[in-house]
Amino acid sequence: MTAPVLVLVDHTVDGAVRAPVRELLTLARELAGGAGVHAAWTVDGVEPSAEVVAELGALGATHVHRVVADADPHLSAVLAEALASLLDATGAGLLLVVSSFENKEAAARLAVSTGAGVVTDADGLALVDGRYVASKTVFAGTWSTTCAVTAPLAVVALKSNSVVPSTVEGAPAPQIGEHTVAVSDKARRVTLVERVERPASGRPDLGSASIVVVGGRGTEGDFSVVEELADVVGGAVGATRVATDEGWIGHDAQIGQTGVTIAPRLYVGVGVSGAVHHRGGMQASGTIVAINSDPDAPIFEIADFGIVGDLFTVVPQAAAEIRRLKG
Amino acid sequence: MSPVLDRLSVGSGTGGNVPRVRIVVCVKHVPDIQSERALGPDGRVVRDGGDGTLNELDENALEAALALVEAGEGSVVALTVGPDDAVDAVRRGLQMGAEDAVHVVDDAVAGSDAIGTARVLAAAIRHLDAQEHVDLVVTGMAGLDGLTSLLPTALAELLDLPALPLAAELTVDGSTVRVRRNLDHSTEVLEATLPALVSVTDQANEPRYPNFKGIMAARKKPITTLTLADLDLDASRVGLLGARTEVVEAAARPPRDNRVLVQDTGDAGVRLAAYLVDNQLV
Numbered sequence: 039m040t041a042p043v044l045v046l047v048d049h050t051v052d053g054a055v056r057a058p059v060r061e062l063l064t065l066a067r068e069l070a071g072g073a074g075v076h077a078a079w080t081v082d083g084v085e086p087s088a089e090v091v092a093e094l095g096a097l098g099a100t101h102v103h104r105v106v107a108d109a110d111p112h113l114s115a116v117l118a119e120a121l122a123s124l125l126d127a128t129g130a131g132l133l134l135v136v137s138s139f140e141n142k143e144a145a146a147r148l149a150v151s152t153g154a155g156v157v158t159d160a161d162g163l164a165l166v167d168g169r170y171v172a173s174k175t176v177f178a179g180t181w182s183t184t185c186a187v188t189a190p191l192a193v194v195a196l197k198s199n200s201v202v203p204s205t206v207e208g209a210p211a212p213q214i215g216e217h218t219v220a221v222s223d224k225a226r227r228v229t230l231v232e233r234v235e236r237p238a239s240g241r242p243d244l245g246s247a248s249i250v251v252v253g254g255r256g257t258e259g260d261f262s263v264v265e266e267l268a269d270v271v272g273g274a275v276g277a278t279r280v281a282t283d284e285g286w287i288g289h290d291a292q293i294g295q296t297g298v299t300i301a302p303r304l305y306v307g308v309g310v311s312g313a314v315h316h317r318g319g320m321q322a323s324g325t326i327v328a329i330n331s332d333p334d335a336p337i338f339e340i341a342d343f344g345i346v347g348d349l350f351t352v353v354p355q356a357a358a359e360i361r362r363l364k365g
Numbered sequence: 366m367s368p369v370l371d372r373l374s375v376g377s378g379t380g381g382n383v384p385r386v387r388i389v390v391c392v393k394h395v396p397d398i399q400s401e402r403a404l405g406p407d408g409r410v411v412r413d414g415g416d417g418t419l420n421e422l423d424e425n426a427l428e429a430a431l432a433l434v435e436a437g438e439g440s441v442v443a444l445t446v447g448p449d450d451a452v453d454a455v456r457r458g459l460q461m462g463a464e465d466a467v468h469v470v471d472d473a474v475a476g477s478d479a480i481g482t483a484r485v486l487a488a489a490i491r492h493l494d495a496q497e498h499v500d501l502v503v504t505g506m507a508g509l510d511g512l513t514s515l516l517p518t519a520l521a522e523l524l525d526l527p528a529l530p531l532a533a534e535l536t537v538d539g540s541t542v543r544v545r546r547n548l549d550h551s552t553e554v555l556e557a558t559l560p561a562l563v564s565v566t567d568q569a570n571e572p573r574y575p576n577f578k579g580i581m582a583a584r585k586k587p588i589t590t591l592t593l594a595d596l597d598l599d600a601s602r603v604g605l606l607g608a609r610t611e612v613v614e615a616a617a618r619p620p621r622d623n624r625v626l627v628q629d630t631g632d633a634g635v636r637l638a639a640y641l642v643d644n645q646l647v
Contacts, residue, residue: 050550112553114518114528114530115528138548138549138550139514139530139531139548139549140548142513142514142515142518143514143518143528143530145515146479146480146514146515146516146517146518146519146522147518147519147522149479149480149515149519149609150480150483150519150522150523151522153609154609155609155610156479156480156513156515156609156610157610158513158514158515159512159513171613175618176404176511176512177402177403177404177510178398179618180402180617180618181402181403181404181615181616181617181618182614182615182616182617182618183404183408183612183613183614183615183616184612184613184614184615185408185610185611185612185613186610186611186613187609187610188608188609188610188611189609189610224525227527227557227558228527228528228529228555228556228557229555229556229557230553230554230555231543231554231555231556232552232553232554233551233552233553233554234551234552234553235550235551236550236551236552243550244549245549249646249647270647271641271647272647289533289547289568290547290549295507295509295512296422296506296507296566296567298549303646304641304646304647314398314399315398318398318509318512325644325646326621327637327640327641329633329637333628338626340621341624341626342621342623342624342625343624343625343627343637343640344624344625344626344627345626345627345628345629345633345636345637346626346627346628346629347628347629347633348629351629351634352629352633352634352637353634354634355632355633355634355635355638356633356634356635356637356638356641357634357638358634359634359635359637359638359639360638360641360642360647362638363638363639363642364642364647
């Protein structure tokens with residue numbers, strides 16, 4: 039049993055497809071088994087360019103739907119109604135979204151309005167005996183679970199760095215269609231007074247970067263060594279709650295259960311002690327490296343490579359050596 | 366004009382003839398994140414370890430609600446659903462300053478997913494609203510056990526209330542509730558008219574610690590216990606019966622192998638670089 043799969047295409051204000059969407063489409067292609075991969079582009083003043091449509095097609099989208107709602111699709115109630123209507127129109131049995139707060143809000147609404155079974159923060163998804171079965175880690179990355187959706191419709195929010203994205207050689211151009219949605223009055227009860235998208239930092243996006251260098255209390259507010267290492271390895275810069283509370287870096291850089299949850303291929307903690315709240319946001323990382331002057335720092339309990347030492351000498355030395363080795 | 370207009374004005378701090386506002390705060394009893402947490406063979410969170418505590422993020426919800434009524438006038442009801450010892454969560458709410466507490470306890474609730482839990486809470490809030498109008502529902506941003514963050518918006522959908530989730534800042538001015546929230550790529554300001562539902566983040570405030578007076582006062586405050594029958598809720602809609610997902614497998618992840626810990630003696634940075642390059646991590 040295979041059913042069409044609907045994929046929500048998160049995009050920037052500049053009209054670029056956000057990186058994790060590539061993972062969703064790669065996965066959708068496998069799961070749809072030829073039944074059709076429908077990419078939903080919510081038109082929020084930004085249209086999908088010809089290049090974007092070609093990119094979505096190469097990733098496996100058979101259809102690209104321009105979803106035009108008569109209200110702001112950044113409101114979760116509007117997004118949920120638009121997606122419900124498109125699920126209906128495409129006959130999809132699965133909706134895949136990037137695991138972001140706003141997408142999870144829409145997922146929660148769809149669970150209520152459509153009876154869908156929802157799995158958030160999944161790191162894998164398979165079709166087993168006609169059921170979608172998702173894998174995810176829980177309890178700050180200390181447990182692995184698999185979870186089957188028992189409802190006829192599944193909504194799965196996938197974490198970044200869960201799937202290796204790939205494209206299909208010679209994929210046919212996707213069909214482009216327009217899907218208009220008239221949202222209900224109740225979806226208009228919240229007003230989006232202001233929405234400011236943060237400008238790109240020039241570094242990879244924290245939530246989806248494959249390498250993340252994180253600064254903590256040990257930096258004492260000097261993030262220059264963190265940034266230097268991040269730039270040498272092409273990584274994103276993150277921070278602990280202490281560092282953001284101290285104002286050393288913006289709150290949007292906070293890694294943790296209540297901030298950004300990351301699972302990069304490589305995590306480097308610079309002066310990070312590894313409090314449980316922080317570990318909850320990074321423990322599922324591939325390889326964990328930690329540099330801290332305190333040999334009893336809890337992060338060393340989960341570090342693959344730990345260094346007890348002064349971060350202000352160790353980190354610049356490592357950055358210089360990587361630069362040398364990589365030529 | 367809305368009946369709640371001018372009830373509360375936190376933003377401008379005006380006092381005077383301000384009628385009461387009633388806020389329900391949903392709280393959850395969860396395993397302490399500092400303890401060894403586990404899933405049982407049925408895939409459900411083991412909740413009888415004796416290490417239960419009020420979900421930390423719900424303290425922010427209680428604080429936000431208490432600050433609002435203190436800026437005007439009103440009352441806070443702490444509401445929870447869960448087994449017997451979950452009553453500790455609402456007791457903590459009473460100690461912090463909530464006036465009333467409601468605990469929904471029913472065997473049929475066990476095994477509920479986020480949506481099932483939301484159904485129970487929605488029924489309980491309707492029950493409370495029928496007794497006395499509820500102006501605002503406040504929740505934490507997530508439960509530190511499941512961390513799905515689904516509950517607040519699902520609850521708003523079930524209650525047919527406007528949802529303003531993830532408030533880093535919350536103001537209520539007259540009948541208007543306004544929230545500033547920080548998302549992964551953007552900052553948003555949302556506004557709606559009461560009644561509404563708000564979830565607050567741990568950036569929203571610094572929760573108060575119950576003082577001796579609060580702890581003593583809480584002993585005299587009532588805790589109402591309700592069952593699904595009291596709420597006229599069909600048991601098949603909640604618990605394992607009502608769940609749309611089921612845990613197939615759950616296992617503790619093995620500790621990481623081959624861990625290396627070195628003391629820097631002058632060349633640790635070079636060794637780290639070699640480790641990263643040799644393992645093709647950079």
